[in-house]
Amino acid sequence: MSLSSSSGTPQQGQPPTAGLLLSMLNAADTALMALDADGLIILFNHAAEKLLAYRADELCGQALPSVLLEPDLLEQERAQLAARLGRAVDAVEVFTAEVQPGRSLTREWPLRGKDGRLHTVNLSITAMVEPGAAGGYMVVMQDVTEFKRLQQLMTRQHALFANGPMVAFACHVQQPRVVVEVSPNVASILGYFPEDILLEPDWWLQHLHPDELAGLADGGWRLGQERGFTCRRYRFWHGAGHWCWLEEQVQQVAGDVVQGYWMDVSNQVEGEDRLAKIAANTPGMIYQFWSAPQGQGRFSYVSDGVLTIFGVTPAQVKQDADLVWRRVFADDQQRVREESESALRYQLPWISEFRVLLPDGRLIWVEARATPELQDDQSVRWHGLISEITQRKRTEEALRESQERLDMAMRAANIGLWDWHVALGRLDFNQQLVNMVGYDYHELHDNPGQWQALVHPDDLATVRHNIRALLKREANQYQIQYRLLRRSGEVLWILDKGQATEVDGNGNVCRIVGTVQDITTHKQAQKLLENSEAHFRMLFQNHGAVMILVDPASGVIVDANPSAERFYGYRRGELVGMPMSNINQMEEARIRGTMGVALQQAHNHFTFTHRLANGQLRTVDVHSSPVESGGRTLLFSIIHDITARRQAEEALSTLQRQLLTIIENFHGAMLLEDHNGEVVLVNQQYCQLFLPGYTPEQLQYLGRVQVAAMAARQFADPQRLLQRLEELQRSREVVLGEEWPLVDGRILERDHVPIFIEGRLRSVLWVYRDISSRKLQEESLRLLATTDALTGIANRRSFMEKLEDEFVRFQRFSNPVAVLMLDIDHFKQVNDSWGHAVGDRVLRDFAHICQQVVRKVDVLGRLGGEEFAVLLPGCGMAGALALAERLRQAVRAHRVALDAGELQVRVSIGVSCFARDQQEASVALALADQALYEAKLAGRDQVRAFDGNGQRFTAA
Missing domain, CATH: 3.30.450.20 (PAS domain)
Known part of the structure; x- marks a missing residue:
């Protein structure tokens, strides 16, 4: 060929x-x-x-x-x-x-x-x-590449779905509701033969439930899913003669083919209905969450409890799962994320407690429990429950604080605590008791029998007898004194109080709790008193504290130690025999009454005012107890001078009152919160400014977040305010002078001052001041500094600053910028012929005409006299010339009405623009001025232009 x-x-x-x-x-x-x-x-x-x-x-x-x-x-x-x-x-x-x-x-x-x-x-x-x-x-x-690929795909699918729970099908983009291919297992799953389906174009539509027709009949929802599957559930007539629920997953693949799968999920829907009924009666939020390997996720099921827990509806959560995450308190988000990642990594249940910030500003505690289920495609399904535990957390916090106070009190009193779990054979101790006996904590904790080994052999029978009585429930508690052997070998006298606290169902004691107090010193003192008056005298005479013995019957001092002589300024001979009324400034009858109370040991701690020998008055703490001495009962009193402490307390109280007065009369709103974010102090001005319906007392002890949420309604941008408060809470930096507008137009200035003591945050002070008047004054001053007083437009200084700013932007972004120079023709003749008042009117009218012609983004300025300039950002030479011509025509058409007739003025205009080779912004202004000069030479009432390189420019 x-x-x-x-x-x-x-x-x-x-x-x-x-x-x-x-x-x-x-x-x-x-x-x-x-x-x-x-x-x-x-x-x-x-x-x-x-x-x-x-x-x-x-x-x-x-x-x-x-x-x-x-x-x-x-x-x-x-x-x-x-x-x-x-x-x-x-x-x-x-x-x-x-x-x-x-x-x-x-x-x-x-x-x-x-x-x-x-x-x-x-x-x-x-x-x-x-x-x-x-x-x-x-x-x-x-x-036939694509044909072969689809042929192989359908062959594989037919084989794959032959005995599976899903039916594979295909349709064309042009007719998405017409099934053109279906896997053979459709007969066993839906009760129809493939040939019946493929020979009837409207088969799918004819078997769709009537209630589903409006939303699904055209099949258009199957299109446009180029990546991933879209999923729908609908009711369908089963070949066996009943309605079933189908779940359809469909995806548009290469070419014009739509490929999908059907699965009969009737049992699953029934199960979900049952779950919904259960969830409606379950406190909290039941949910199922699906997360992809790449990180994105969605809620496949969520109960109505989400509205109570997170303040959003189930429909909102299904549309945007992040709505839940954004409610998690910012300080807890990192921990929650790490706990969920750890649960997924080790395939363990996820259990987490965190805070949720509700839309109304309330902060609640929730407990989340979920089980991760890894899917074949590496996605994860989480099945879980989230319930509110705010009351439980408050109870736990109260218990913790109570325990801390108890521990503090026990540390201050040096009281040990032991806890014996009889059934478990475990004996626990607090640190005070461990320190008391001189052993390591683990030596005692890991060896319950060690405690009996510490008991003095002579006292062991007594201890065992009392413990045995508790175990046999012959007694509910005991109080005994016995000796312990410290690790160093010293003998320690203790007062041990034990009590059975728990009994099991069989009536057996399963827990005993007790306290131990070191009474060694008391025992030693008691022994001294019992053994020898000389020992007591030695202690009495040599002790550094002020001590006196008083006869309660006569009310006179029987003895005083040297420390008492030094304190009161009397010799011992003067003190002995002196009535207490000479020293104590209380009435004598009341003195006798307090002695009687101390003698009966109903109360032995008093605060008095004592007069010294030099007439000085001192505030003293007196501890009085009865003692036996010389065959009679006396009051043994130990006296501590607390004058300085009382003065300090009074000074502190005075300072607090002064501080409260200053805060209450401070010209501004003040709020003080503690380190836990709880409001401890707020002045009346804060209530008047932000919460008129509240008093300072009502706001005390509320949470900062709750108070801020209520006050935010007075601000122009409440959401940004609350976000800023959270930022400052995290940063804990001092921020002074932040400005915030209110909805009524006023401007507030706010100071945020964290108060640290010894390196720890103790409180945070918020101060708000109304600076609206100052801002108005600043604006007035700014206008005076930047505005021409006669015409109200930018003055020369302001115009030149804007010219420089625009030149900087031009050098960075290269957007076109043009400059006009304008000069009123023969303006001197106006002043000479009509006077300066008319000249000022002409200038004002000229400025007004220019403002009407130029754009809002343009800058109009008066450089001096009858000389004006216009800065045109984003405008090239062609646009600038067109604007200049409109200005010239507008001025030409204007008439100034005067008593003696009409006055018409003309204007000459020079045009130039910024260029890359220019070094300064003033170059373009100078070129525009040169063009203006040429317009004047050409007969005035003209427009002339030079481009940014100094070349004459003529519009095409």
């Missing part, structure tokens, strides 16, 4: 020329290729070029097999052909050996394109013979 080009037009009945034939083949949509008798490519049309990405000139003259076929496949085909023919064959014969004249041979071959892609191609090879010419072959190529 000859395809050599020749000129001329074919006559009727004559074959077309090769050139015309080539053009016809190139115009065909079918990929075509022609081979000569030797198998060399002699034609490759445009459709073939598009299919395999080769140009015709790259392939013509080359053998087809060596260029397009895979080498391994070619070699395999050649070996098989040689075996059939019984002789050796070359690569070309693989294509042509079995082609019969007048018949087409169809083969399916994988061809490799120039871009490396492998195409599955149907080749139709036809032998062609021209009279008087060598034979050749015409090859028609059809790309």
Whole structure:
């Protein structure tokens, strides 16, 4: 076949020329290729070029097999052909050996394109013979790659879904409601045969529940899902004669094919309905959350309890799962995230307690429990419950504070605590008791029998007897004194009080709790008193504290130690026999009454005012107890001078009252919160400014978050205010002078002052001041400084600042900027002929005309006298010239009405613009001024321009 080009037009009945034939083949949509008798490519049309990405000139003259076929496949085909023919064959014969004249041979071959892609191609090879010419072959190529891929996909799906719970189906984008392919297991799952479905175009629509038709009938919702599946649930008529619930997952794949899956989820829907009923009666929020490996997630189920826990509805949460996360208190978010990641990493239940900030400003505590379930696609389903535990946390906090106070009191009194869990055989101690006996905590805790080993052998029987009485429930408690042997070998006298606190169902004591107090000193003192009056006298005389013995019957001092002599300023001989009424400033009858109380040991601690020998009055603490001395009962009193402490307390009280007075009369609103965010002090001005319906007493002890949420309604941007408060809470930095506008237009200035004592945050002070008047004064001063007093537009200084600012932006972003210089023609004649009052009116009218013509973003300024300028951001030369011309025409059309007639003025205008080569902003202004000068020389009432490079510019 000859395809050599020749000129001329074919006559009727004559074959077309090769050139015309080539053009016809190139115009065909079918990929075509022609081979000569030797198998060399002699034609490759445009459709073939598009299919395999080769140009015709790259392939013509080359053998087809060596260029397009895979080498391994070619070699395999050649070996098989040689075996059939019984002789050796070359690569070309693989294509042509079995082609019969007048018949087409169809083969399916994988061809490799120039871009490396492998195409599955149907080749139709036809032998062609021209009279008087060598034979050749015409090859028609059809790309069936996508068809084969979908065919294989459906084959795999049919095999996959043959016995599975899901039915695979397919439809076309043009008719998304018509099913064109369905897997065989549809018969077992939905009760219909595939051929019944495929032969009835409206099968799916006819079996859809009537209530679902409005939203689903057109099938359009199946389209547009290029990535991932979309999922819908709807009711469908089952072949067995009942309505069922179908879950459909559908995805648009390559080409115009929509592929999906059906699953009968009737049992699951019934289960969810039951779950919903259970959830409605379960306190808290039941949910199921799905999270993808990439991190995004959604709630697949959430109960109505989400409204109580997070303040949002289930519908809102399903649309935006982050609504829940944003309610988690900012300080807890990092911990919650780490706990959930740890639970997922180790496949353990997630249990977390955290705070939630509700929309009304309340802060509640919640407990979240969930179980992660890893799916085959590495996604995770969380099944969980979130319930409110605010009251429990408050109770725990109160118990913790109570325990801390108890521990503090026990530390101050040096009281040990022990706790014996009888059933567990465990004995626990507090640190005071461990310190008391001198052992390491673990030595006692890990060895319950160690305690008996510490009891003095002579006292062990007594201890065992009392413990045994508790265990047998012969007594509920005991109080005994006995000796312990410290680790150092010293003997320690203790007062041990024990009590049975828990009994099991069989009536057996299972827990005993007790306290231990070191009474060694008391025992030693008692022994001294019992053994020898001399010992008491030695202690009495040598002790550094002030001590006196008083006879309660007569009310006189019996004895006083040297410390008492030094304190009161009397000699011992003067003190002994002195009535207490000479020293104590209380009435004598009341003195006798307090002695009687102390004598009965009903109360032994008093505060009195004592007069010294020099007349000075001192405030003293007196501890009085009865003692036996010399065969009679006396009151033994130890006296401590607390005058300085009382003065300090009074000074502190006075200072607190002064501080409260200052705060209450401070010209501004003040709020003080403690380190836990609880309001401890607020003045009346704060209530008047933010919460008119409240008193300072009502706000005390409320949470800062709650008070701020209520006060935020007075601010112009309450959400930003609350966010800023949280930022300051985290940063704990001193911030002074922040300005915040109120809804009524006033401006407040706020100070945030964290107060640290010894490196720990103790409180935070918030101060608000009304600075509206100051801001108005500042604005007035700013206007005076930047505005021309006569015309009300920018003055020279303000205009030049804006010119410099715009030049900086131009150098950074290169957006066009133009400058106009304007000068009122013959203005001196106006002043000379009509007077300066008329001249001022002309200037004001001129400025007003300019303001009406220029844009809002433009800057109009008066540089001096009758000289004005306009800065045009974002405006090129063409636009600037057009604006200048409108200004000139507007001024020309204006008439100034005067008593003696009308006055008409003209204006000359110069135009220039910023350029990259300019070093300063004033260059453009100077060029505009030069253009203005030329407009004046040209006869005034003109517009002239220079570009940014100093060249005259004329609009096209």
